[in-house]
Amino acid sequence: MVDDHPANLLALEAILEPLGQRLVKASSGPEALRWLLREDFALILLDVQMPGVDGFETARLIRQRQRTRYTPIIFLTATNRDEAHLVHGYAMGAADYVVKPFHPDVLRWKVEAFVALYRQQQRLQQQEAALWERERHILERQSELRFRRLVDSMPQLVWALLVDGTISYANRGWLDYAGLTPEQGRRWEEYQRCVHPEDLPRVRKAWDASLHTGRPLEQEYRLRRARDGEYRWFLARTLPERDEEGRIVGWISTATDIDDARRAVETLQAASEAKDMFLTMAAHELRTPLQAARSYAHLAKVKAGEQVEPGLERALTGVHRSVNRMARLVENLMDVGRLQRGELHLEPGEVDLTALLREVVEHFQPLTEGQRIELDVPRGLVLHADRDRLDQVFTNLVANALRYSPGEAHLRLTAREEAGQVHVEVTDRGLGIPPGQLEHVFERFSRAHGISYGGLGLGLAISRGIVEQHGGRIWAESPGRAGQGSTFHVVLPGAPRQSDAASG
Known part of the structure; x- marks a missing residue:
């Protein structure tokens, strides 16, 4: 009023x-x-x-x-x-x-x-609010029912847990797998009875840590299947549910059967280990007869003297070259085995990298007509490393560049200092590395161009192992087109000394 x-x-x-x-x-x-x-x-x-x-x-x-x-x-x-x-x-x-x-x-x-x-x-407003609230509850129940039907149809095992870890819901997949009733499926003791005894302590410890920290959890463990008593491997993921203010209000946990995939990986690993064992044993067995063949070839050439017939000299030279090639292959197999077992030991010392790279280039002289190697390295690059192993790395890289640069090969070998490190590049204008192969060229027995160009595909794998054992990095770059070639990069740690730069 x-x-x-x-x-x-x-x-x-x-x-x-x-x-x-x-x-x-x-x-x-x-x-x-x-x-x-x-x-x-x-x-x-x-x-x-x-x-x-x-x-x-x-x-x-x-x-x-x-x-x-x-x-x-x-x-x-x-x-x-x-x-x-x-x-x-x-x-x-x-x-x-x-x-x-x-x-x-x-x-x-x-x-x-x-x-x-x-x-x-x-x-009317109160009735409308009541009707809306009732409708909301009906929709929520329908939504929950649809959600549970969806979760029950999933192949994964699913649990919903309260904030303290109490199981509030288990889907049909888990109940059927474990042979439990809905009431049993909400009991932790029933769940733990299904976990493999060897895995249970680890599972408990990880879950207790997640409850304490609120962090997501991912782990692999075995669960017993009620139908036949078989333990199968599962990948379990547990994520916290949070409210709008970020507080944990519950947990959602899923477990995915990975038993078949895990067994397949184990089978492949076993096969790979058996192959590695065979190659190592074969390399050991071949070393002695190859050394003997090398000695006999050298002895025959010495005894033949300077008056040896041209045909016989070519034969002895061919035998000696083939034996040396076989010996290098055997040594590569031995090195791969050592890398796999972590037994490739280094003997570090002071290395004049400038002199080493010059020797690598000289090793490939004389080159065939039209081939040349350009060396651009400053004087006085000194590293603390295993000289023989670095020689092996750069020899492998240059040999590969020549192998995949048919015709008039033009290679460029450069080195420079970069912030306390030494960066070496081997660049060619050859076939290049096909797209999709860059990430695989450093794997064992990998050959970017198949068997057409020879080799076992071990040189780059060994080179990577040696470089990484020195604390360095090695990688390749290539447009993937013939004539544009590839560039292999090697970065090694050290405290190089730089003097007047010179080109060779």
Whole structure:
């Protein structure tokens, strides 16, 4: 009730008190607006003629707020009964217009009608809210049912856990696999009975750590299958569920059967180990007869003397070359075995890398017609490394570059210092490395161009092992097109000394 005359407010209070409603009195438009900021009202009785902010302006301000836009307003006035004045009042948002003096019962009936309408609206809103809440619960139950059906159809084993680790749900996959009832599937002791005894301590320890830290968990362990009692390997992942504030409210855990894949990997590993064992044993057995053949070939050439016939000399030279090639292959097989077992030992010392690279280039002299090796290395590059093993690395790289650069091969061997390291590059203009092979060329028995160019595919694997054992890196770059060749990079740690640069 808004009126600037206290007597009028008392009169309104007396008329409306029999309705049993809470009545709030305001002596001005601004005071009424303050009440409306704090509370909702069923009806506003608003006097038109008030000093300052009159009834029309107060109504306009009330209608501007979303919260009070539809609150009914009855204007009370003792003046301006003409039609234009009434129209203006309704335009300002009046629900009704009462002209003083008015009959008390009439006003009371009008107010009672608006109060009844307000209560009915409240009941409708409450019913709507109740219906919406019920619908929400139905939708949630349907969603949960669909979720459980989906989870039950998954091949993975799935558990939902409370924040303390208590199992609240286990899917049909787990119940069928372990032969448990839904009630048993929620018991930790039943779950633990299915874990392989050798894996159980490790599983418990990892799970306790995740509960303590809140971190995701991933581990492999064996679970017993109820149908035949077989233990199969599973990959289990457990993730925390968090609320909007980041607090853990539960856990979701899944287990995926990886037994067949794991057994396949173990079979391949066993086959690979058997192959490595065979190659190592074969290399050991071949070393002695090859050494003997090399000695006999050398002895025959010595005994033949300088008067040996050209045909016999070519034969002896060919035998000696073939024996040396076989000996190198055997040594490569031996080195691969040592790398696999971690038994390739280094004998580090001071190495003049400049001199070493010059010797590598000289080793391949004389080259065939049209082939040449350009050497660009500064003087005084010194490393602390195993000289023989580095010689093996760079010899392998140059030999490969020549092998895959048919015709007029042009190789470039460069070295430079880089922040306390030495960077060596071997660049050719040969066949290049096909796309998709760059990441495989350093694997054992890998040959980017098949068997057409010979070799066992061990040189780069051995080179990588030697470089990495020195604490360095080796990699290859290639556009993959013939004529654009490849570049092999070797970066080795050290404290090189740099003097005047020279080209060779």
